[in-house]
Amino acid sequence: MKRLSFVEVVERLNKFWAKQGCTTVMPLDTEVGAGTFHPATFFKSLGNEKWRTAYIQPSRRPTDGRYADNPLRMQYYYQYQVLVKPSPREIKNIYLDSLKSLGIDLDLHEIRFVEDDWESPTLGAQGLGWEVWLDSLEITQFTYFQQIGGIELDMVSCEITYGIERLCMFIQNKNNVFDLEWQNGLKYGDLHKRHEIEHSKYNFDESNIDMHLKMFEFFEKEASALLSKKLVYPAYSFVLKASHAFNLLDARGAIGQSERARYIARIRSLAKRCAELYLSAAQGAATTS
Amino acid sequence: MKTATKDFLLEINVETLPVLYPRPWVETLQKELIKELEAQRIGYGGTYSACNKNLLICYIKGVSLHQEEISREVLGPPKHVAFDKEGNLTKQACGFAKTQGVKIEDLKIKKTAKGEYIYVEKKEKARPTKDILRDVVPEIIKNVHFPKTMRWDSSGFRFARPVESLLLLLGKDNLRIKAGNVPQKKVSGVTASVYLKKIQKASLIDPDERKDAIKKLILGKLGFLKADPQVDEALLEEVNFMVNSPQIFVGQFDKRFLRLPKDVLIASMSKYQRVFPVLQKGHITNNFIAIIEKGKRDMAGIRKNYENILEARLKDSLFFFDEDTKKPFKENAEQLKSLIFQKKLGNMSEKIERLKGLSRFICEKLALDEGLKSNIQRAAELSKLDLITLMVGEFPSLQGVMGGEYALKSGESKEVSQAIKEHYLPQGMDDKLPGSLESSILAISDRIDNVVGFLGTGVDISGSFDPFGIRRNTQGLIQIIEKKALRLRIDEVIQKSIELYNDKLTVDRGQLKDKIVDYIKERIEYLIGDVRPIELKAAILEIKYFDIVDIFNRIKIFSSISDKKFFSEAAKIVERTNNILKAARKGEIGKVDKNLFEETLEHELWKAYLNMRPKMQDLVNNEKYEEATREYAKAFYKILHDFFDHVMVNTEKVSLRLNRLAMMDTINRLYTERVADLAKLPQIIVK
Numbered sequence: 001m002k003r004l005s006f007v008e009v010v011e012r013l014n015k016f017w018a019k020q021g022c023t024t025v026m027p028l029d030t031e032v033g034a035g036t037f038h039p040a041t042f043f044k045s046l047g048n049e050k051w052r053t054a055y056i057q058p059s060r061r062p063t064d065g066r067y068a069d070n071p072l073r074m075q076y077y078y079q080y081q082v083l084v085k086p087s088p089r090e091i092k093n094i095y096l097d098s099l100k101s102l103g104i105d106l107d108l109h110e111i112r113f114v115e116d117d118w119e120s121p122t123l124g125a126q127g128l129g130w131e132v133w134l135d136s137l138e139i140t141q142f143t144y145f146q147q148i149g150g151i152e153l154d155m156v157s158c159e160i161t162y163g164i165e166r167l168c169m170f171i172q173n174k175n176n177v178f179d180l181e182w183q184n185g186l187k188y189g190d191l192h193k194r195h196e197i198e199h200s201k202y203n204f205d206e207s208n209i210d211m212h213l214k215m216f217e218f219f220e221k222e223a224s225a226l227l228s229k230k231l232v233y234p235a236y237s238f239v240l241k242a243s244h245a246f247n248l249l250d251a252r253g254a255i256g257q258s259e260r261a262r263y264i265a266r267i268r269s270l271a272k273r274c275a276e277l278y279l280s281a282a283q284g285a286a287t288t289s
Numbered sequence: 290m291k292t293a294t295k296d297f298l299l300e301i302n303v304e305t306l307p308v309l310y311p312r313p314w315v316e317t318l319q320k321e322l323i324k325e326l327e328a329q330r331i332g333y334g335g336t337y338s339a340c341n342k343n344l345l346i347c348y349i350k351g352v353s354l355h356q357e358e359i360s361r362e363v364l365g366p367p368k369h370v371a372f373d374k375e376g377n378l379t380k381q382a383c384g385f386a387k388t389q390g391v392k393i394e395d396l397k398i399k400k401t402a403k404g405e406y407i408y409v410e411k412k413e414k415a416r417p418t419k420d421i422l423r424d425v426v427p428e429i430i431k432n433v434h435f436p437k438t439m440r441w442d443s444s445g446f447r448f449a450r451p452v453e454s455l456l457l458l459l460g461k462d463n464l465r466i467k468a469g470n471v472p473q474k475k476v477s478g479v480t481a482s483v484y485l486k487k488i489q490k491a492s493l494i495d496p497d498e499r500k501d502a503i504k505k506l507i508l509g510k511l512g513f514l515k516a517d518p519q520v521d522e523a524l525l526e527e528v529n530f531m532v533n534s535p536q537i538f539v540g541q542f543d544k545r546f547l548r549l550p551k552d553v554l555i556a557s558m559s560k561y562q563r564v565f566p567v568l569q570k571g572h573i574t575n576n577f578i579a580i581i582e583k584g585k586r587d588m589a590g591i592r593k594n595y596e597n598i599l600e601a602r603l604k605d606s607l608f609f610f611d612e613d614t615k616k617p618f619k620e621n622a623e624q625l626k627s628l629i630f631q632k633k634l635g636n637m638s639e640k641i642e643r644l645k646g647l648s649r650f651i652c653e654k655l656a657l658d659e660g661l662k663s664n665i666q667r668a669a670e671l672s673k674l675d676l677i678t679l680m681v682g683e684f685p686s687l688q689g690v691m692g693g694e695y696a697l698k699s700g701e702s703k704e705v706s707q708a709i710k711e712h713y714l715p716q717g718m719d720d721k722l723p724g725s726l727e728s729s730i731l732a733i734s735d736r737i738d739n740v741v742g743f744l745g746t747g748v749d750i751s752g753s754f755d756p757f758g759i760r761r762n763t764q765g766l767i768q769i770i771e772k773k774a775l776r777l778r779i780d781e782v783i784q785k786s787i788e789l790y791n792d793k794l795t796v797d798r799g800q801l802k803d804k805i806v807d808y809i810k811e812r813i814e815y816l817i818g819d820v821r822p823i824e825l826k827a828a829i830l831e832i833k834y835f836d837i838v839d840i841f842n843r844i845k846i847f848s849s850i851s852d853k854k855f856f857s858e859a860a861k862i863v864e865r866t867n868n869i870l871k872a873a874r875k876g877e878i879g880k881v882d883k884n885l886f887e888e889t890l891e892h893e894l895w896k897a898y899l900n901m902r903p904k905m906q907d908l909v910n911n912e913k914y915e916e917a918t919r920e921y922a923k924a925f926y927k928i929l930h931d932f933f934d935h936v937m938v939n940t941e942k943v944s945l946r947l948n949r950l951a952m953m954d955t956i957n958r959l960y961t962e963r964v965a966d967l968a969k970l971p972q973i974i975v976k
Contacts, residue, residue, distance in 0.1 A: 087441060089451075112531060
């Protein structure tokens, strides 16, 4: 198995999925917790329009920070996100082929599909599917979406989300993410270690609670106002900002148990309105065109 | 008439199913198929089912190719209308033959209770089995239940996971059915039985055979490692549905991780990586056993990957453990004030106060010694502190367990630590119960506090939707009380718990208590399971005084005497008095006035009652239910029958009637209120 660098792995995935008819979109420039939050997945999975996309998405999960001490877990990492809508019958085999395209030999190593029904409570997203294990390392989340923004989907999409770092650790035979080769001998840690340590410190110890509490309120209000003005993309961008503010507050320990559920419900209700507005506009456009 | 038969096979190929889905589904599928065959009058022989994570198979031998033909009798006009005076068939008779589509020669005469009628024998057309199967199989597949189903294409067809293909074979015939857009496999020139043999040869599709094979592999390695020959059965069953053909290897992790508590090590291995821990004389070793899918594998590479991942996880755990144990355990107490127990029910600090109060109450009721009481109080005080530790934050399933570990490490006594550790048990239907008396009482207190709190603020169960686990909480507390034989009036404990909640509860307190008692009864009924006769359960659960141990005791005793003569006699007494009381209106019946007696038998019956009453009370107080039943039968059976034969209870004179009814009521309640309401049993025949 050729020791592909991080950048090479991404290039190969881009190439593979482009061949499958996926549109490469650029990563979102707002902080998000997963590739699912990108409009290319969140909005495009709604309605009955066919769509295939693949893209890399930096993802932030403040509670997962470990001050760069943990070899596998970080608060900032890269997901490779694929959405295929509608999901073709052979999608599982296509996915396995994508792994082969990275040089992974599925006979020498064991692939296992382990039940995991992924959901994002803030997005009102729900699906059934699996974690994919490669020699017991989880490398992918494989999900058939049933609901987005609380809306039951007519056309079911298949979302395939790779954890690129983990995939690379496997391919490069490394134990620690910071030792991964990024490109041309440069290590992942050279680019990310200090970033990881400082952000862990920020998330757990230093973030300004008061500021983020206020920001959450501002973002929520703005999102709501924009929804009334029927500006779905700007509204959604503020929903994402609110969601990230919540994640930071959560990592900081500023939100109690019952409060947590309420915050999530507030974000979800905004996400739901965005989804509904998007759909009604899409249907409106369909009837007028 | 013997019809031709063929073997039938239904094969469903599906994407990897959740581990607990295949077995129950395929068993139900088989049951439903058989039920349908019988309903359709199709004969069959032996049945077989098998499953793995990708395959659901149902096989039925010797299925008749046609339905059994049956004939029905259709009655026509009576004979005197069907034949005229000369004995010829009338217009009505011919008309009848015509509408039934038969020739007049086929008309027959039948003698009925109402006289002679003409009739025809109509044969129900026997449909070919393959047509029937094509109709019913898709319906059956759709209706067999999965906890969760999904859609994956535009057909709207739902299943647990995407179905790759379907195959129905009847002999060599491929039966095509419509199930969403699921592709149908087509095999030619192969019979169902040959096809089955082929797949059986390819891998162990029988789940029990496969499980045994895996277990054997593991025990083999354990023997080789000179380790304890114990295999986690729950994990084994999961792994049974994660690989189709097993292969085994042994891995290791760094010994420094053995510093971690045993439960953390076991959870990291079994729960998160699905590998088997290896113990020697009960102590964890730094080995593990993994089962993977057979193949031409790079075993060294795979082992190394497993080891790296396990170590990464253990590294996390060690980090948490060291952070958590940096300060004394009890210092976490302050933080509990900001940890919410449940919306509307306050924080964890408040819950702890209630637990202390409730467990103190229970200890007093059980007259336990001071040492035990103070252990439980201490355990209650510390019982929720682990909820704010990093370890439990990462591994929520370790709540309680970590509490116990951290308490022990902090210098608490073994008894206190054990109580903390075990107070969440049992964690499932087949999980073990708390071991010590301290853990049991703390566990019961916690569960009652949960149930009272949830139901007391308007949460409820609807159908199978029980998000707060009210059923699970209730069931566990019953099991603990029964196992430890804790003689408690559960209604009193519930009452105390309601009081401890003060003003937090929003539901009416009287109704709340009754509702909880009802849930407990419902769970007891479920836990008791099969009993003969089945109505015994209801008969016993009617009793007002609520001691759970006593209830189980009664069930046991009554099950053993339910076929005895004196039991039937006692039941008969209850039944007859009950029946006669049905005529009485509510509130009509007052007290018995012996001055109104007119017959000798009335005096005698009353004397028998007065004699029996203290005896009954005494026997019931000593829980001698068998003897109570025997004495009751002896006291009343014969005399009551004489009474009914010679005395008219429902006489015209109102005062007399009411007095006699009052006596019937008193005799009835003497038994039904204290022992069992045997009127709930089906009609009794005394042999």
